[in-house]
Amino acid sequence: MANNAVSFKLQAEYSLFRRGVLYFVKKNKSIQTPGCMTYTLRGSVPHLIKDNLSLLPIELVHISLEHFLEQKDPSSFKYPHGIHKYINFEDELIYCDIRDPVKFSPISFNTDKYLSINTHGGVRQVTPDNWAEAIRIYRPDVVASMADAISDLGAKTKRITRSVDRTLTWLDDNLKKIQVLSDLEIPVFAPVMGHTDVGERARSATETAERDVQGFIVNMLGLEEEQLGDHVKASTDNLPKDKPRVGYGLASPESILVGVANGIDLFDGTYAYKVTEKGRAISFKFGEELKNAAESQNQPKTISLWDSQLAHTFEPIDTTCGCEACSRPHTKAYIHHLLNAHEMLGPILLMGHNIYQLDKFMACIRKSIENNQFKEDMQAFMKHYSHKKEVNGRDDHEDEMDDQSLGVHLKKKRTLLL
Numbered sequence: 001m002a003n004n005a006v007s008f009k010l011q012a013e014y015s016l017f018r019r020g021v022l023y024f025v026k027k028n029k030s031i032q033t034p035g036c037m038t039y040t041l042r043g044s045v046p047h048l049i050k051d052n053l054s055l056l057p058i059e060l061v062h063i064s065l066e067h068f069l070e071q072k073d074p075s076s077f078k079y080p081h082g083i084h085k086y087i088n089f090e091d092e093l094i095y096c097d098i099r100d101p102v103k104f105s106p107i108s109f110n111t112d113k114y115l116s117i118n119t120h121g122g123v124r125q126v127t128p129d130n131w132a133e134a135i136r137i138y139r140p141d142v143v144a145s146m147a148d149a150i151s152d153l154g155a156k157t158k159r160i161t162r163s164v165d166r167t168l169t170w171l172d173d174n175l176k177k178i179q180v181l182s183d184l185e186i187p188v189f190a191p192v193m194g195h196t197d198v199g200e201r202a203r204s205a206t207e208t209a210e211r212d213v214q215g216f217i218v219n220m221l222g223l224e225e226e227q228l229g230d231h232v233k234a235s236t237d238n239l240p241k242d243k244p245r246v247g248y249g250l251a252s253p254e255s256i257l258v259g260v261a262n263g264i265d266l267f268d269g270t271y272a273y274k275v276t277e278k279g280r281a282i283s284f285k286f287g288e289e290l291k292n293a294a295e296s297q298n299q300p301k302t303i304s305l306w307d308s309q310l311a312h313t314f315e316p317i318d319t320t321c322g323c324e325a326c327s328r329p330h331t332k333a334y335i336h337h338l339l340n341a342h343e344m345l346g347p348i349l350l351m352g353h354n355i356y357q358l359d360k361f362m363a364c365i366r367k368s369i370e371n372n373q374f375k376e377d378m379q380a381f382m383k384h385y386s387h388k389k390e391v392n393g394r395d396d397h398e399d400e401m402d403d404q405s406l407g408v409h410l411k412k413k414r415t416l417l418l
């Protein structure tokens with residue numbers, strides 16, 4: 001039986017990049033594409049509570065089962081009213097996958113029977129039965145089927161082939177299980193694997209497209225930035241045009257642009273969180289807005305609020321921004337002071353600004369596609385900005401996201417003490 005819970009309409013299409021609308025029939029809500037989901041950590045948008053969220057453009061929220069399955073019998077499974085109510089996102093759409101796209105590090109092996117996840121209660125295994133049980137109880141608006149993802153860049157062909165095969169086997173199993181839950185009408189987005197092997201990417205896309213799924217997830221996690229273009233294309237070239245494609249591992253603005261240029265419609269939105277954790281605020285612009293900027297090259301994409309030179313800068317981060325931090329306005333000096341004082345309000349203001357600005361970036365990309373200016377605008381962006389990794393202004397070193405952001409270091413420390 002076909003699942004008609006979502007429909008996807010392309011409004012404009014030039015070359016590989018496209019402008020579309022993903023419509024959720026039951027909720028009567030539309031997501032404009034290309035767009036970003038909002039990342040959550042343990043069922044919460046980091047640093048923000050409902051009052052902050054209501055001021056932000058948040059429509060489609062990404063949740064990871066990994067953040068909930070810390071026990072064999074998770075407490076959230078006892079809650080009878082679904083995940084929307086449980087995490088207080090009743091007005092938003094919820095996209096549910098198993099693993100967290102930010103914290104994608106090798107943990108333990110997957111086998112044909114289960115995939116391993118890294119919960120704050122330790123490593124656990126998710127079987128197809130566990131997956132179906134979670135979906136039955138949580139009732140999200142979209143669900144990703146199980147993926148045997150590879151994090152090792154040097155993985156051999158044999159491992160990549162096994163990842164493609166295993167993911168297809170799980171997809172067939174997951175689809176059978178979702179059929180049993182057909183009265184819930186939950187659309188399934190299927191992972192497209194293949195890692196660093198272009199041939200396997202094409203095979204994975206072709207075989208996945210033969211299944212009755214409502215969307216695809218092009219998995220780019222673990223790949224180097226310079227590999228992205230060709231590998232995204234190897235997947236999207238073999239997918240039908242009339243279904244949406246989510247891109248994983250395409251977080252930075254440059255990766256988002258490469259994704260859009262190769263036909264990706266939705267992104268995980270983790271960049272807003274990543275830069276906030278570094279004490280940074282998005283300052284880059286795109287399209288029409290960038291044209292108004294002064295002609296120059298190698299400009300930074302974000303500013304570090306840890307920078308002590310901002311201690312006497314009594315102006316907001318961005319006078320044109322409509323977020324709470326900028327429109328109130330809070331000065332850079334004040335936010336700098338808040339970060340130094342380890343005051344919670346600092347990351348709250350930054351997270352709000354960064355979610356607002358990432359959404360604006362996506363809106364500018366959509367406009368650029370509508371005007372058939374995307375190629376030129378992307379070139380202008382690449383020329384105008386520096387593409388070095390943002391560094392942490394306080395310590396002047398690269399502050400990569402790692403297990404520490406999830407509190408896993410606390411557990412390890414405790415284990416050491418024992």
Ligand SMILES: [Zn+2]
Nearest residue numbers: 321323326353
């Ligand atoms: Zn702002």
